[in-house]
Amino acid sequence: MSNTDRFRELGQQLRVDSVRSSDAAGSGHPTSSMSAADLMAVLIDGGYLHWDSDDLRNPANDHLIFSKGHASPLYYSVLKATGVIDDPELLTFRKFGSRLEGHPTPRIPPTDVATGSLGQGLPIAVGIALAGRRLDRLPYRVWCLCGDSEMAEGSIWEAFEHAAFNQLDNLTAIIDVNRLGQTRETMVGWDLDRYRARAEAFGWHAIEIDGHDVEAIAAAYDEAVQTTGRPTVIIAKTKKGKGVAAVEDQPGKHGKPLEDAAAAIQELGGERDLHVRVAEPEPGTQHVFPTAGGELPSWKVGEQVATRQAYGEALAALGNLRGDVVALDGEVSNSTHAELFRQAHEDRYFEMFIAEQQLVAAAVGMQVRGWVPFGSTFAAFLSRAYDFIRMAAISRADLRLCGSHAGVSIGEDGPSQMALEDIAAFRAIHGSTVLHPSDANQTAQLVSAMADRKGISFLRTLRGKTTVHTSPDEKITIGGSRQLTDGDDVAIIACGITVDEAVAAAEQLVGDSIHARVIDAYSIKPIDAAAVLSAARDCRAIVTVEDHWPEGGLGDAVLEALAEADHPPVHKLAVRTMPGSGTPEQLLHGAGIDAVGITSAARDLVGR
């Protein structure tokens, strides 16, 4: 067989296998797979995709991201053709316990990340490509298959901008322009010139082709590989359901198996069993950053330091200790203090500008390659990337995020800049860790612990200065807490900015002969359940106090720890009305979460 004949046969095999697996599953997206089958056939069989078939984790391997994750039947058919899975496993598609889920996840190597929420694969591919150029310094390429419907996601254009800005000529995006979305034609349809104009305006090299012409596909891949200084996008005109007349370019055929699979397979020329020997990766050695050693920073008890400042100093120090730590920031590095890392380790710092989705996606991409990313912006603006964080959990990503400027205590900037739902949002991420240190020494130790933490860790830092209560030699651990005062009348469980307020309240309560046990719950998830349960046993009431809405924050974490236990009344102090501008003190007082509010609540609960 000639190359082109083999490409065509392989394309038909990928279609047949997509139809077969979806038919066996009784669900799935075969038509969205069939449109891109020729594109993938040429990629794997034409020597463009480079994988070490004996070592799917070889650092030199190329990366293949299906940004259109619903084309999973095609993806799994590619894995079968390349020998990663066998035919019986292909037919477990979408079955309980199978690694072949409805949308790809890293459960099935070499899959890097979960896709299926559209518009995320390409920004993650940008992160991997950034790692290839600036961190690994290996010649691998990143190939990303996009659907045309997802080109409507803004995150795609964040990716386009960052890929061009970073001159990522190791990245190739392939847009499968089959024109039909779930219910109707896309806004652009088959007007490939419009995609080209957009891509070029964002700085990419763009190639328009017929996505079913295997020679044109091969020529486009050749051109992409040869293009330097900028990424390439291949804009491929295709037909959804290509090859089966009953569904080809037909509306209403999205996301369902073919009605007559047997006839479709026959129309496609029947089953085939072609095996592809994927090209070997180019040899290379992964770059290692030298380390300078040193220690984490520490501060004296009683000093006034903002935890965001401690974050920056700790991260910079961690970069001296570890060569695998990298940092990304959303153009607020002088606020989050990630700038301290940038100044110390410029080659491991990534400016992501005002593009929080791309920020998180790039971090996800870098951890794919084993790097230890810390991403930072205002905690409020991490909400912009919440879907990316949700998906990162499904990707089993180890990701560290730092959100600064938490709560009303930021003061004059007003509620748009105040994170007041961030603890709730991050607690509800599967497998997450949620940390909110009250002082600089805690922060430094927690930053270090996050580097070794699995899953998604969130560190919430403060704009204003707080008193260092934690001694530099006191061990701070994820899941722990600190008790600041003794007492068994009332427990005051605080975190972050409210710890100083709680301590002040405890001092005032002594005058009422109320002895308060102040607990600094710097680890909100996991919460120190033992300390909470002890407080519930010993005290007549518990007050929780947080600079956050009442729902889903520290108070709810405490209640969860007490759910199955006898406990005294738990009174949650939190922000209950929409704040405006003002000084931090005015706003904390207005929300009833300052020392006055805490004292008053404690008196109401246990006053005699």
Add this chain to the structure above:
Amino acid sequence: MSNTDRFRELGQQLRVDSVRSSDAAGSGHPTSSMSAADLMAVLIDGGYLHWDSDDLRNPANDHLIFSKGHASPLYYSVLKATGVIDDPELLTFRKFGSRLEGHPTPRIPPTDVATGSLGQGLPIAVGIALAGRRLDRLPYRVWCLCGDSEMAEGSIWEAFEHAAFNQLDNLTAIIDVNRLGQTRETMVGWDLDRYRARAEAFGWHAIEIDGHDVEAIAAAYDEAVQTTGRPTVIIAKTKKGKGVAAVEDQPGKHGKPLEDAAAAIQELGGERDLHVRVAEPEPGTQHVFPTAGGELPSWKVGEQVATRQAYGEALAALGNLRGDVVALDGEVSNSTHAELFRQAHEDRYFEMFIAEQQLVAAAVGMQVRGWVPFGSTFAAFLSRAYDFIRMAAISRADLRLCGSHAGVSIGEDGPSQMALEDIAAFRAIHGSTVLHPSDANQTAQLVSAMADRKGISFLRTLRGKTTVHTSPDEKITIGGSRQLTDGDDVAIIACGITVDEAVAAAEQLVGDSIHARVIDAYSIKPIDAAAVLSAARDCRAIVTVEDHWPEGGLGDAVLEALAEADHPPVHKLAVRTMPGSGTPEQLLHGAGIDAVGITSAARDLVGR
């Protein structure tokens, strides 16, 4: 004075007032205001902006959105120049209690929405412009001032695409290209041609100007007003801090008052007190959609109906009853069943394609004009717009969102499509309402109630069918619950898909002589605290069961209701491990939230 001289003088006044207010506040963004001062001076004084100065709520008024909300000093200076506020109020900027917050909010009319999270103003402006063309059918224009840093947000390009697709020639975006972000130059700098190429590729008419040349500004506005069939973007090259040498085009001058305000004011020519008579709006009458009457749909007890189906039918019926209800969907209307509204009321349906940020922003824009938008997509994908939803609360928006395909019960599609954090995320939105009906009759009544609900309401619907337990004539209210079985051994509090499972569990428990009280908590926020407290008083244990992660969902809402009360053990059943694909039954069982899991938990708690 000639027009151009007056424009220049007014521009200087806006600068001076920006410097003065920031100086009085001790914080703020005067330099980001000074770059756009000439653009705003010509807009308000050149007769381009149309406002009824005697009625800031006149439906015919133009809308002015500061997408770069941090330029609030300029915005408030505009309000002073146009007579909306006086000089003493201007100087309350950022002070506690002032309407003039650090970033604009609707507390100060005629401000439509809160801005300050970048990249949101333009998508909201698209929503208002859509309302102008397709709903109000009034000739008002929408003017949106964007910063150049925020052009890196993907949401901006969602807005560009939708504005062009909808031919919104009533929308003008003004990009203040001062090139300097918070810490450095933007990715594009002063390369205006690149912005032009992008805008044109997305279908806009683009005009490049010197943003400090008042004649060029006026010409650009004239051209924008005359351009038909597409929106116009004015790309204005400006200097940050324009007019004061100490800060003009200087890095490191972002977000802080000028060091020597008095000298700066002198350099700007001193204080002025120009008053602008804004142009009157063009007369017009707001369009009203005819209503057809009818009733909400209802179903017989025992029928099997998916709540997403009920949503679509109820919304279509509501559209017959009310002319103000409109619907938007993210290109999944045959899944959410918003298609039923589209089919019945095509002129009030808006297809937002795969662009969830623009979907929510458009809904926010429409409610600015008094319309009653219902936006829908998969609940999982509303997480894409979480920052927009957060900001909508600060905008005091009345917004209804429906998220379908909740939880593992969707089955084979896998976790990327399963909303498992949505209840937590929406509970943590200020002033929100979170509803999760278990049957079709509940759904219909709740959809109707949402139309009159203030704030942000979220309705969570199911992919699969559930049994109708609620009689068609039973009144379902926000804040209520339903008791399905009597019992005082254990209370099982369920919602959505788990209600049928709870009922089945209760039947099985009878065999163990355990009498379970099953409560359907279809209103999660507000929760029916009275029913929860009664259950806690009467029963020896409480089991909560939800198709959601353990954090922030129904279980935590129940615990919050019990926080200050004596209560028996509360055992939370929820999804605790990452699901894969499978049948709904397999996945519910795997998560331990089916009848088997509930029965087992109840036996462990109260078995004899």
